[in-house]
Each structure stands twice: as structure tokens, then as C-alpha cells.
Amino acid sequence: MQFESSVTTTAPRGLGELFAAHLREMSRRSDGALEAEKADRLVIYSGALSMLFLDDQAYPFKSNPHFKAWAPILDNPDCFILYSPGKRPILLFHQPVDYWYKPPALPTGFWVEHFDLRPIASLADARPHLRAGSARSVFVGRARRDNV
Numbered sequence: 001m002q003f004e005s006s007v008t009t010t011a012p013r014g015l016g017e018l019f020a021a022h023l024r025e026m027s028r029r030s031d032g033a034l035e036a037e038k039a040d041r042l043v044i045y046s047g048a049l050s051m052l053f054l055d056d057q058a059y060p061f062k063s064n065p066h067f068k069a070w071a072p073i074l075d076n077p078d079c080f081i082l083y084s085p086g087k088r089p090i091l092l093f094h095q096p097v098d099y100w101y102k103p104p105a106l107p108t109g110f111w112v113e114h115f116d117l118r119p120i121a122s123l124a125d126a127r128p129h130l131r132a133g134s135a136r137s138v139f140v141g142r143a144r145r146d147n148v
Helices: 015-036 123-131
Strands: 041-045 080-083 090-094 116-120 137-140
């Protein structure tokens, strides 16, 4: 008996075009929401690690579903998407400098070309991006206590 594998190691042909169409739809919806709120920019936070009580370990990370709808990043906390109508979305990708842990690699693949990818080493590095360019932003995500 022979079995065929349904697992592929490369992106199926046309996946880039499907993702581009998906981003156009996400942009269209976001444009309408921003217009309704009289805002200029959408900021979507991937989420933060939730630490175990009295421990230095974290619960498994679950990315904000609104963030995942824009970028397929499932395992990296403290990333941001900045979207302004008519502009290429910016992806602030968190790559912490850490003595104990290997930082995540920059994403690659069919979808990355649709973003202005900007690595950040710390949440402090995100502040200028988050505060620049627009006083009227809509933030989607759980606010952090450290005032990012």
C-alpha cells in the first residue's frame, strides 16, 4: 500500500498572490474603520508573555488574533504592525538582545515582502515608531504596564 504525503516543504504556487489579496482586503476594512473613528493609523500589538506567578518561566505565548490576521507570526511576543492608509504596513519585529536565550530569526517567506520589516531590540526601541507620525492612532491589543 502506498501513501501520498500531504505535507509540503515550500509555499504552494500562488500563495504570495493570495496573501497580497488578503492584505488588500485587510487594508480596505481597516481604512473604513479608521475613517469611521477619524483616525490616521492602526497599531496592532502581537501580545506579551504572561509570566508564571513567582517564577521566571512564561506560559505558552498566544499571539493576538488581530495581529495574526495581518502577519503569520505565531511565536514572537512584543511585535507591532503599524498601518496607515495608502502606505506599506510596518512590522516592528522584536529581537531582544538576551544573554540566556537565542533571539528569534527575522521572518522570511512569501509574505515578508509586503511589509517594511524593522527589527527592534527592546520595547524602548518601539516607542519612537509608535509615537511618530500620527496623533490619532487606534491601538488593538492589551496595553502594557510599562507604558510602551
